[in-house]
Amino acid sequence: MFDKTIPVQAIASGKLRRYNTLSPWQMLRLSILLPNLRDLFLVGAGTVQSFVKLLVWRPDVVFTKGGFVCLPVGFAAHLLRIPLVIHDSDAHPGLTNRILARWAAYIATGAPLEYYPYPAGKTQYVGIPIAEEFIPFTAAQQARAKQELGFDPARPLVVITGGGLGARRINDTTAEVLDKILPFSSVVLISGSANYDELRATTPQNDDRFQLHAFVSGGMATMLGAADAVVARAGATTILELAALAKPTILIPNAYLTGGHQLKNAKVYADKGAVEIIDEDDLLQSPVILATTLKNLLMDRRRSASMARVFAVFSKPHAAAEMTDIIEKALKKR
Numbered sequence: 001m002f003d004k005t006i007p008v009q010a011i012a013s014g015k016l017r018r019y020n021t022l023s024p025w026q027m028l029r030l031s032i033l034l035p036n037l038r039d040l041f042l043v044g045a046g047t048v049q050s051f052v053k054l055l056v057w058r059p060d061v062v063f064t065k066g067g068f069v070c071l072p073v074g075f076a077a078h079l080l081r082i083p084l085v086i087h088d089s090d091a092h093p094g095l096t097n098r099i100l101a102r103w104a105a106y107i108a109t110g111a112p113l114e115y116y117p118y119p120a121g122k123t124q125y126v127g128i129p130i131a132e133e134f135i136p137f138t139a140a141q142q143a144r145a146k147q148e149l150g151f152d153p154a155r156p157l158v159v160i161t162g163g164g165l166g167a168r169r170i171n172d173t174t175a176e177v178l179d180k181i182l183p184f185s186s187v188v189l190i191s192g193s194a195n196y197d198e199l200r201a202t203t204p205q206n207d208d209r210f211q212l213h214a215f216v217s218g219g220m221a222t223m224l225g226a227a228d229a230v231v232a233r234a235g236a237t238t239i240l241e242l243a244a245l246a247k248p249t250i251l252i253p254n255a256y257l258t259g260g261h262q263l264k265n266a267k268v269y270a271d272k273g274a275v276e277i278i279d280e281d282d283l284l285q286s287p288v289i290l291a292t293t294l295k296n297l298l299m300d301r302r303r304s305a306s307m308a309r310v311f312a313v314f315s316k317p318h319a320a321a322e323m324t325d326i327i328e329k330a331l332k333k334r
Contacts (some may be wrong), residue, residue: 009053013046014039015068046072054080061085061330066097078103083292083330087323089128089236091115092264105330108323110236122290126323127316128237133221134244136312145226150208151186156298159227161190165234169280170252171195173287174231180291182209185298190216221245229297230305231290233279234262239269240319246312247306248297249275250290252283274311 014035050072053060062077063085064070070086074096077084085103090095091111098117101107107123109116116123137145137152143153151157158181162170171191174181181187188211191199196214204210216223224230224245232238234253240247251270253262269275283290297304316322 011046011049011053011069011072012042013069013072014042019034023321043072044276047075048073050076051079054082058082061327063087063327064096064100066094066100068096070100071096074100074103083333085327085330087126088116088118090261090265091236091268092261093117094261105333106326108326110240111265114274115264124291124322124326125316126326127314127319128240129274129320129323130237130241130244131221134241135221135222135317136244136246137225142226142228145222149188149223149226150206150211151226152208155209156185156228157188157226158229158298159188159190159224160231160296161233161238162192163233163235163238167192167252167254168195169284170231171199173190173283173290175199176287177291178203178210180288181294184295185216185228186210188213188227190214229294231294234266236261236265239275240314243274243311243313244315244317246308246315248307249311250278250293250297251275252280254282269311269314271313272310274307274314276307 022151046069054073054076059082061083062073064074065087066089074084074086078100084100084103085106085108086097086100086104087108087110088094089110093101093116094265097107101118105122107116107118108126109118109123110124110128113123114123146155146157148151160170160174162168171189175189178187186209189199189203190213193214196212199212203212206212221241224242224247227247227292229248229250230242231250231252232242234251239251251266253266256264266275266277270277276293278289278293297307
């Protein structure tokens, strides 16, 4: 029987702090410069650790996902001539993957190839592997999911989420305009744990019109599948989960993350008419824009259905299998 236990080993590593909203001169602040200098030494230490571990293990292929911890491992794989396969979830390649791409045997991407500078001969658009329960819901399945969650199946439902850790700006805005949303839609707000107690004190108790959850550990596909519209950040995996569900979606990208990758992720799908984007600065200046945008989307069924159809085109249900094929191809190439 297959053993699902995966051994985990830690290495030292560090990241280069770059903020989309700061100028190069602002990046010289000691609060940013000193941690960056420290992390350069951590990357060096991690490379030595990775070299030793890979030398002992002698893996046939090394697969990395692009986070900063992947740089020492990928570089060590290159030094040891171990085939390297990388996957880039975001529509704009991160610094680690841009460095490792020159040594990679194959590169897989989460968005269409036009958004990447990688060599065409070794790059393949596979999407992002997601859980198999993220599939389109029929009208009957959606109604049943609403009932299971305690909502009126005949009433529109909006699910608002800032991701696993929540998003304070989205949470605060939702609480501020909730009285403007509830007349035309039920609402689920997934707040994250840090903001939950504060919101619990200022929002209605959970009933058949509004529910506040700190975190959803299981059944997220059902909750999103029950929705008539979703408001979310623009993380790459979240976007592809919503595409697989074919959900009319409003994205509020976090503009402050390194490289502005959420802004670039959202633009890929907005350019095709698959999602709507609300700029976070506009949201802070005029919170009512969230209620207005949601109402317009829910009331215009033809438009929301069109968005859902276009969005579903980006779904890649066989991403995991295709990723496996690429890794096996790298193994055969060796």
